[in-house]
Amino acid sequence: MVHKKLSLLLCSMLIVGGLAGCGKNNNERADAPSDSGSASTSSTNSNAASDSSSNDSSSSSNEDSPASQEKVTLKFFTGKVETVDLINSFIQQFEAENPNIHVEQEYQKDASSVIKVKFASGDVPDITTVVAQDYIDQGKYLDLSNESFWSRILPAIKDLCTDIKTGKQFKVATNVTMAGIFYNKKIFSELGLKEASTWTEFQGNLQTIHDKKPDVVPMFLAGKDSWTLGHLIEFMAHGVVKQQLGVTEARKAFINNDSGKLKFDAPGSGIDLLAGHLLDLKKAGLINKDALTATYDNQKEAFTSGKSALFTQGMWVLGDLLKLNPDMAGDIGFSPFPALADNLKPVTLSAEDSVYAITSESKHPEEAKKFLDFLFKPENLKAYSEFLKQPSAFTDVNADWGPLKDQASAALAAGVNIAFTDSPAGFSGDDAGRMMQELLAGKYKTSQDFAKAYTEAWNKGWGTTK
Amino acid sequence: MQTFRKLSANLHLYMAVPAILLFGVFFIYPLTRGIGISLTDSNGITAPHFIGIRNFIDFFHDDRARTDVRNTILFALGSAPLLNMFGLLYALLLDRKMAGKGIVRTIVYLPAVISPLIMGYIWYFILQPERGYISHVLQQVGLESWDVNWLGVSSSALVVLILVNVWQYVGMTMIIFLAGLQSIPAELYEAARIDGAGDRSSLWHITLPLLYPAIKINVVTNIIGSLSVFDIIVSLTDGGPGYATESLSIYILRMLYGNSTGYSTAVALIMFIIIIIPVFVFLKLTRKREYEL
Numbered sequence: 001m002v003h004k005k006l007s008l009l010l011c012s013m014l015i016v017g018g019l020a021g022c023g024k025n026n027n028e029r030a031d032a033p034s035d036s037g038s039a040s041t042s043s044t045n046s047n048a049a050s051d052s053s054s055n056d057s058s059s060s061s062n063e064d065s066p067a068s069q070e071k072v073t074l075k076f077f078t079g080k081v082e083t084v085d086l087i088n089s090f091i092q093q094f095e096a097e098n099p100n101i102h103v104e105q106e107y108q109k110d111a112s113s114v115i116k117v118k119f120a121s122g123d124v125p126d127i128t129t130v131v132a133q134d135y136i137d138q139g140k141y142l143d144l145s146n147e148s149f150w151s152r153i154l155p156a157i158k159d160l161c162t163d164i165k166t167g168k169q170f171k172v173a174t175n176v177t178m179a180g181i182f183y184n185k186k187i188f189s190e191l192g193l194k195e196a197s198t199w200t201e202f203q204g205n206l207q208t209i210h211d212k213k214p215d216v217v218p219m220f221l222a223g224k225d226s227w228t229l230g231h232l233i234e235f236m237a238h239g240v241v242k243q244q245l246g247v248t249e250a251r252k253a254f255i256n257n258d259s260g261k262l263k264f265d266a267p268g269s270g271i272d273l274l275a276g277h278l279l280d281l282k283k284a285g286l287i288n289k290d291a292l293t294a295t296y297d298n299q300k301e302a303f304t305s306g307k308s309a310l311f312t313q314g315m316w317v318l319g320d321l322l323k324l325n326p327d328m329a330g331d332i333g334f335s336p337f338p339a340l341a342d343n344l345k346p347v348t349l350s351a352e353d354s355v356y357a358i359t360s361e362s363k364h365p366e367e368a369k370k371f372l373d374f375l376f377k378p379e380n381l382k383a384y385s386e387f388l389k390q391p392s393a394f395t396d397v398n399a400d401w402g403p404l405k406d407q408a409s410a411a412l413a414a415g416v417n418i419a420f421t422d423s424p425a426g427f428s429g430d431d432a433g434r435m436m437q438e439l440l441a442g443k444y445k446t447s448q449d450f451a452k453a454y455t456e457a458w459n460k461g462w463g464t465t466k
Numbered sequence: 467m468q469t470f471r472k473l474s475a476n477l478h479l480y481m482a483v484p485a486i487l488l489f490g491v492f493f494i495y496p497l498t499r500g501i502g503i504s505l506t507d508s509n510g511i512t513a514p515h516f517i518g519i520r521n522f523i524d525f526f527h528d529d530r531a532r533t534d535v536r537n538t539i540l541f542a543l544g545s546a547p548l549l550n551m552f553g554l555l556y557a558l559l560l561d562r563k564m565a566g567k568g569i570v571r572t573i574v575y576l577p578a579v580i581s582p583l584i585m586g587y588i589w590y591f592i593l594q595p596e597r598g599y600i601s602h603v604l605q606q607v608g609l610e611s612w613d614v615n616w617l618g619v620s621s622s623a624l625v626v627l628i629l630v631n632v633w634q635y636v637g638m639t640m641i642i643f644l645a646g647l648q649s650i651p652a653e654l655y656e657a658a659r660i661d662g663a664g665d666r667s668s669l670w671h672i673t674l675p676l677l678y679p680a681i682k683i684n685v686v687t688n689i690i691g692s693l694s695v696f697d698i699i700v701s702l703t704d705g706g707p708g709y710a711t712e713s714l715s716i717y718i719l720r721m722l723y724g725n726s727t728g729y730s731t732a733v734a735l736i737m738f739i740i741i742i743i744p745v746f747v748f749l750k751l752t753r754k755r756e757y758e759l
Contacts, residue, residue, distance in 0.1 A: 113723040120510050134725060138512055223618075224704060290595045292618035292707045298597060425725040438708030441620060461724075 072364045074103045074371055077118070077125035079111025080354065082319065086387050094374045101367050126362040127371065131171040131355050133255060134425050136163050141170035142358040142365055149376050149394075156247075157393040160352045160419050164251050172372070173352030174381055175390045178334075179235055179314035180348050180411050182321075185333040187216065187309045195335035197346045197414070199277055202338040206286040209309045219281065220308035221291040222299035223440060226433030232274060232312060233432045233454075234421045236337050239347035240270030242418040254422045257462040265455035267448060273340040275439055276447035282440060292440055304328055312337065314349065318389045318402055329403040336415025348415035353390055427461025503731040510727035521732035531733065533709055534717045535740070537624065541713065542692035542744075544628035549688045550681070552632060553639025558673075560640070561647045571644075575637030582634060586701025589630045593617055620710035623703050627711055631698055635691065639684050646680025647673070682752050686745050693741045714740070 076091075078084065084107045091103045106125065108114040115130040119140060135141065145168045150158055157176060161169050181195075188194070188205075191212055196202035206218035222228040241262055242250040253261040264271045281287050288294055288308065300317060302308040304325035315334075322329055336346035356375070358368045374380065378397050385392040385399035391408070392399050423429060435454055444450040473480070504521055506514035525531050556574055560567050577585060592599045595615040604613050616622045650673065658668050674681075696715040699705060705712030714737045721730035 116510055116723065116725075134509075134511075224706070226704070226706070288596070290597070290615055290618065293594060293615060294597075428724065431724075434706060434708050437706045438710075441618065441707040441710070443708060 071100050071102060072367050074101060074127065074364055074367055075125040076103055076105045076371075077111065077115065077128040077130065078105060078107050079109070079130055081107060081109065082316075083354070083384070083388065086384065090375060090380055094371060097374070098367075098370065101370070103371060124359050124361040126364055126368045127356055127358055129354070129356060131357045132425065133163075133422055136170050137165070139360055142360050142362065143168050143170060144172055144358065145169045147172070147369070149373070152376075152394045152396050154393050154395060156350070156417070157352050159248065161355070164248070164255050164422075171352075171355045171357040173355045173393050174376065175353040175385060175388065176350060176393050177315050177353035177390055178348060178350055178408055178411065179231065179312070180337055180415070181310055181333075181335045182303065182313055182317065183310035183333040183335065184303070184306065184308075184331055186331045187213065187306075188333065195333070195414075196338045197336070198342060199273075199338050199340055200342075203277070203281065203284075203286070206281065206310075207284065210284070210286055213309070216306070217288045217302060217308040218286045218310070220288050220294070220299050220302050220311045221440075222294050222296045222311075223290075223292040223433075223437055224294060225296040226430045226437060228296055228299070228313075228433065229436035229440075230429035230431070230433030231314070232278075232436060233271065234423075234429055235312070235347065235349050235418065236340060237270035237274040238421045239337060239416075239418050240273070240340060240344060242421075243345055243347055243416040247417070247419050251419065251422055257424075257459065259455075259459070262458075264458060265448075265451045268341065269451055270340060271454050272447045272451040274447075275444070275450040277340065278436070278439065279447060292437055300324055315390055315404070315408065316353075316388075318404060322389075322403075332404060334404050334407040334411050336411050346415040347418045348411045349420070350412055350417040351419045352393065354384070354388070424458070424461035426463075427458055431457065431461070500731050500735060503728055504735050506728045508728040508731070509725040510722070511725075514728060517728070521729045522736070524729065525733055525736055530709055530712075531714075531717060534712050534714045537711055538693055538695070538714045538737075538740070540624060541628060541631075541695055542689060544625070545631050545692040545695075546685065546688040548628070548632045549635055549639045549692075550684050552636045553684060554643050554677075554681075556636065556640040557643030557647055558669075561644060571637075571640070574640055577634040578638040580634070582631075582697035583701045585630065585634050586698045589626070590617070590702050593626065617703055618707055620707060623707070623711050627695075627699060627702060630702065631692070631695065634698070635688070639688065642680050642684050643677065646677045650676045678752065682749070685748055689744050689748070690741055693744075694737070 076087070078087065084105065087105055091105060095102060111130045112132065115125075115128060115135075118124055119135070131141065147169075149172065150169070153161075153172070154176070157173050158169070161171050161173055163170055183195075187209065191208055193205045193208060194201075196205050209216055209218040238250075238254075241253065244250075245253055245261060249261075252258070263269050266272070278287075282291070288302070290298075294302075299308075299311050299313070300320050301324065303311055304321055318332070321332060336348040339346050356372055358365055358372070362368055375384075376394065378394065381392050381394050381397045382399045385397065385401045389402035389404075391401055391405075421429075423432075432454070435450070435457060438444065439450050444453065503514070505516055505518060507517050507520075508514035560571050560574075580588075590598075593616055595601055595613050595618070601613045604610060614622075616626050654672050654676075655668055658672060663671070694715055695713050696719075699711055699713055699716060703711045705716050714733065718730045718734050718737065721733060
């Protein structure tokens with residue numbers, strides 16, 4: 001009898017488990033777009049998602065109003081380790097001014113993955129620095145289009161914060177980041193080199209460094225941290241599409257995976273050109289021998305110790321460079337990425353940084369907006385920009401953000417300004433970086449082979465419904 | 467009174483209920499729920515749709531998955547035999563009367579108590595070309611040309627991973643063998659010696675047959691451990707260069723975070739089968755051998 005009961009118990013568990021696995025999660029939003037598992041969601045769905053998010057916000061706001069006198073706790077979820085302490089100090093000031101609101105900051109290293117778990121488990125933060133197109137499509141964020149702060153933000157950054165599919169703003173950025181070539185001005189001046197605007201000039205510079213300074217690595221790649229190689233594709237190879245189509249049209253082409261415009265596998269495409277150039281650099285010994293196993297930390301150390309002459313990175317590296325070698329401040333040069341072919345122009349990443357979004361499931365959207373308004377006070381934004389060493393996206397903030405201020409302006413003027421790539425969740429920048437590792441490890445015989453493999457992986461990433 | 471007697475008679479079964487409940491909650495339920503999710507297009511966020519066995523079919527058409535299966539099997543084929551071979555060798559050597567064997571046992575076992583993630587980083591700092599400790603020593607003695615990027619070449623990276631894994635867990639295998647060796651009665655060896663058996667003969671006819679339970683535990687745990695390897699690869703090569711050393715466990719995680727929850731669950735179930743088959747075959751073979759003994 002007991003045996004039978006135990007068997008029955010185990011069988012019940014099996015059946016319940018199986019059914020639960022196949023079944024629909026009751027916690028899911030009833031109006032969630034049915035096919036939004038795919039990153040290439042249709043605009044109709046995303047409209048529905050955003051409309052529902054607006055409804056959600058109003059209803060949760062209404063529900064919340066009677067309780068607004070009670071002390072509320074806001075959950076602030078961030079993936080930016082460098083700003084944790086600074087944000088905590090802002091939180092202290094905010095709580096002193098608003099004793100009814102308590103803000104809890106949570107930092108996670110792998111925030112873009114953890115946020116997914118949070119959305120799935122219902123432990124949703126009120127404010128987050130993690131924003132992805134998939135979640136916008138699924139109506140996870142509150143529509144911020146009507147907030148008053150937009151009149152203070154640079155129009156270009158507002159455009160980058162605008163969802164291509166709905167034309168609404170679900171995120172707001174406080175800063176502008178840039179990426180390009182960081183070079184050692186002392187070495188350049190010693191060897192009589194100038195900032196390169198074409199690939200021929202760029203490779204010529206590296207060759208001169210290699211010949212005249214054999215102990216210095218001309219260009220340092222940090223291949224173990226695959227995202228750094230992924231950035232080469234995102235900025236240099238995708239930069240071809242971005243400069244040819246312009247910021248908005250390029251974003252549309254990426255999000256809609258418009259292969260007719262992207263043409264990644266066409267001979268002479270950005271991917272093809274970049275792959276070919278990198279193979280040439282490797283063959284000529286112009287990159288570090290441990291390009292596949294060196295880390296981002298190695299890259300910074302090599303540059304600040306004078307062991308490497310240049311590397312490609314974003315402005316976010318500047319703070320670390322100055323920490324490693326404060327005396328180097330005057331010797332750090334910054335220039336656009338060189339044009340990959342003669343018919344192209346150099347490019348400089350100029351994009352949104354430090355983004356914030358309020359989740360549509362937040363029970364305290366008004367308090368969350370109040371906290372954002374506090375962060376967006378000019379004096380706080382000034383302190384933030386100077387701490388992060390990045391220019392502010394707010395026009396009423398005049399921050400002395402770092403020694404590269406003038407050079408960054410010059411790089412923005414010299415290169416076509418491009419934005420980040422909207423990549424599919426199924427093919428991230430890390431994945432692109434791993435393909436670059438394969439390229440440098442000799443997996444692809446020609447640059448065209450790489451371009452074809454890349455196109456296949458990219459298309460598969462967008463088509464991911466698995 | 468009758469109820470009490472009935473309860474007493476079945477007490478052992480009732481005592482198993484907590485264990486069965488825990489087993490059900492932490493194994494049966496996740497497993498069956500996993501089977502359910504694997505039959506959907508779940509992305510972990512929105513409502514999933516039933517798609518039958520499409521995820522399983524996709525797996526067999528996925529080049530990267532095939533590479534990862536190959537890597538995982540090669541890693542296990544390299545690790546499991548070496549772990550058992552060296553574990554047994556250490557156990558046999560350190561079971562003898564010798565000075566300082568306690569210290570040697572501790573040294574051999576020590577790496578096993580360190581997190582594999584940290585172990586991977588330690589070996590990364592040792593092996594890194596141009597900046598690693600080995601590289602530094604080679605530079606000091608003028609042998610820069612010997613400084614090879616072991617982790618940057620697909621084939622050698624996998625070999626390094628196997629060797630580091632063996633180095634870390636050989637102590638654990640050794641301890642289980644040592645326990646087995648110490649449970650063999652000394653009289654058997656004395657009797658064999660009187661009958662004229664030498665060391666080699668005693669090893670083949672007494673030690674190894676009576677070590678069967680220990681061998682069984684070691685082989686099974688090493689197969690499971692090697693086929694589900696994760697941490698050491700993440701810290702040492704991160705699955706690179708490219709996907710050359712990516713294991714199935716890492717692939718599952720990356721697919722999960724790449725919005726492919728249904729697919730990654732299907733791969734996890736396939737991995738479960740990949741692990742269970744060699745374990746099952748080995749247990750079947752050794753059971754027959756045990757009966758013979």
